[in-house]
Amino acid sequence: MTPAPPTTGHTQSDQPPAAGLSGRPxxxxxxSLLLGVLSFQLNASMVTPALPRxxxxxxxxxxxxxxxQSMFFLAGAIAGPVVGRWSDFIGRRTALLLVLAVMAAGTLLCLAAPTLPVLVAGRFLQGASSAVFALSYMVLKENLHPRSFGTSVGVVAAVNGGVAGLDGYAGGLMTETLGFRSIFVVVLLLAAVAVLCILKTVPAGRPTGAGERMDWWGAAALSVFFVCLSSFVSAGSASGWGSPGSLALLGATAASFAAFWALEKRRSSPLIAVHQLRSRQVWPVIATTVLALAGLFAIMNFTVVLLSQDSATGFGLSASLSAxxxxxxxxxxxxxxxPLAGWLAGRRGWVMALRLGTGLSxxxxxxxxxxxxxxxxxxxCVAALGVFYNGFFLTAINGLSVLLSPREAPxxxxxxNGASFGIGASLGVVLVAPFAGQGTEAGYSTALWISVAITAAAFLVSLLVPAPQQDDR
Structure with a gap:
């Protein structure tokens, strides 16, 4: 497949390494970056079993x-594109330190929260740390030797699925023995260590060719769009897609995206240029992420969970045994x-790894x-998704989002793309919930086949993703 014109997001900081880091450095x-990523991931996974308490x-x-949880992930959806683009102007290290500082402030608020609304406000601040994933991928691209980039993306992407499945268990155990606030103590200490390590190891400076100044109007419009979209999905699943409230939120979602589109057409340094949104280097990546998450997340984290614990028409397992x-x-x-997928992608092609992961998923x-x-x-089948979805798909789509990002907005x-993960996961669960929630054999089957159809659409769209310039094979 012929790649698009050479506008891939290769950037250099003000003081780039001579040939890229490898080996021990x-x-x-x-x-250091993994510590920052873990600060977010533990915030996401360890709190889940603590929700009843x-x-x-x-x-x-x-x-x-x-x-x-919903406010935590909503903040992540907003912070990903906004902070990712802002880092083009203030530098990756500054952006990493900023989101970890905001997360730390939110964690302190959670620790002292006297009421649930205050705790939710703290969780919203914590959610900003979602941007650490995108920032880490960009730091790796700009500072590592190209041969090391693929494996390093795989290492970071591996954390995206949790810490070997043990983080949720640890969160439940800590909640039972020490109370749910003990989770926030661990997160705060980890964030402090991450800040010290990032200060020591991540180079300062900003990428070249980032544009004139940050597009805050576009960032605001995109944030409103994500809030409206999230509210529409929640309202649709709770009140029905045709209810007056849902339809009003659908209209607000469309209007906010139209406003974002109109604003970006007029900006000299847009959050992302609208012609790039239409290009094959951008929209297929976003669409593949949304569709794959909608199909596969719903299977792994919703339908199969319900099926396995259903004693009437399912497998009748306990919650702990099911997990x-x-x-x-x-x-x-x-x-x-x-990491194996990243190593293979760096040598055999990122697009090949994406299609292999999506197709076998x-x-x-x-x-x-x-x-x-x-x-x-x-x-x-679900265990095999650990190879093809958690391994190949997540690694390839994250790597491609960096390699195919426009040069003028790396x-x-x-x-x-990071925000698209949350959107896809939410949509997938909402689409299958009415069927899986029936608790019948036909309902579970319908839910699973809906997910299959969505995943098939993701595979078809993945065929449109072009190879990065340096990955043209």
Missing amino acids: AGILIT IGEHFGAVPADVAHV LLFLTPAALIGVFAA LACAAGAALFAQHQWAVLV GALPGI
Whole structure:
């Protein structure tokens, strides 16, 4: 496939390394970035098992407790594209330190929160740390030797699926023995160590060719769009897609995106130029991410979870055994598969790795749907997603978001792609929930086949993703 014109996001800081880091210096840099990434990931995964205790502590109903997570991920969706692009102007290290400082402030607020709304406000601030993923990928691209970039992306992407499936278990254990606030103490200490290491290892300076100044109007419009889109998805799933409130939010979503589009056409240094949004270097990456997350996240983290614990028409497992069999293996396998996928992508082609991961993930999804009533068949299919989804897909799509980002806005595509993860996951769960929630054999089967169809669409769109200039094989 012929690549698009050479506008890939290769950037240089004011003081770039002569030939790129490798060996021990590269390992130290990767470790420092991993500490920052873990600060976000533990915030996301360790709090999940603590939600019931948080509700009991504040005397809140589940619908209100859900905001503890929803506001965290909403902030991440906003921070990803905004901070990613802003880092083009203030430098990657400054941006990393900024988001970790905001996260630390939110963590202190959570530790002292006297009420649930205050805790939710702290969680919103913590969610800004989602941008650390996109920032880390860009730091790796700009400072490592090209031969080390693929493997390093895989190492960071491996954390995106959790810490070998043990972080959720640790969060539950800490909640039971020390209280849910102990989780925030761990996160705060880890963030402090990450800040010290980033100050020591991440080079200062800003990329060249970033433009004149940050497009704050475009950032505001895009943020409003994400808020409206998230609210529409929540309202649609709760009140029905045709309810007056849902339709009003749909109109607000369309209007905010139209405003963003109009603003970007007039800016000299846009958040991301509209002609780039239309190009094959940008929209197929975003669409593949949204569709793949919608299809595969819903299978792994929703439908199969319900199916495995359903004693009437499912496998009748306890919550802990369900997690041990259907969540932990994929996460653990992904820890080893992702670096291997990055190594292979750097040598055989990033697009090849993406299509391999998406295509074989589709096969796994179809297998789970075909044999939905056979526990061990579903277990094998979901575990295999640890290789092809957690390993190959996540590594390839994150690497491509950096390599294909426009030269004039190298932080734009990684940030928007990061936000697309949350959008896709939310949409997938919302689409299958009415069927999986029926608790019937037909309902589970329908939910799984919907996910298969969405994943098939992701594979078809992935065929349109062009090879980066340096990856043209």
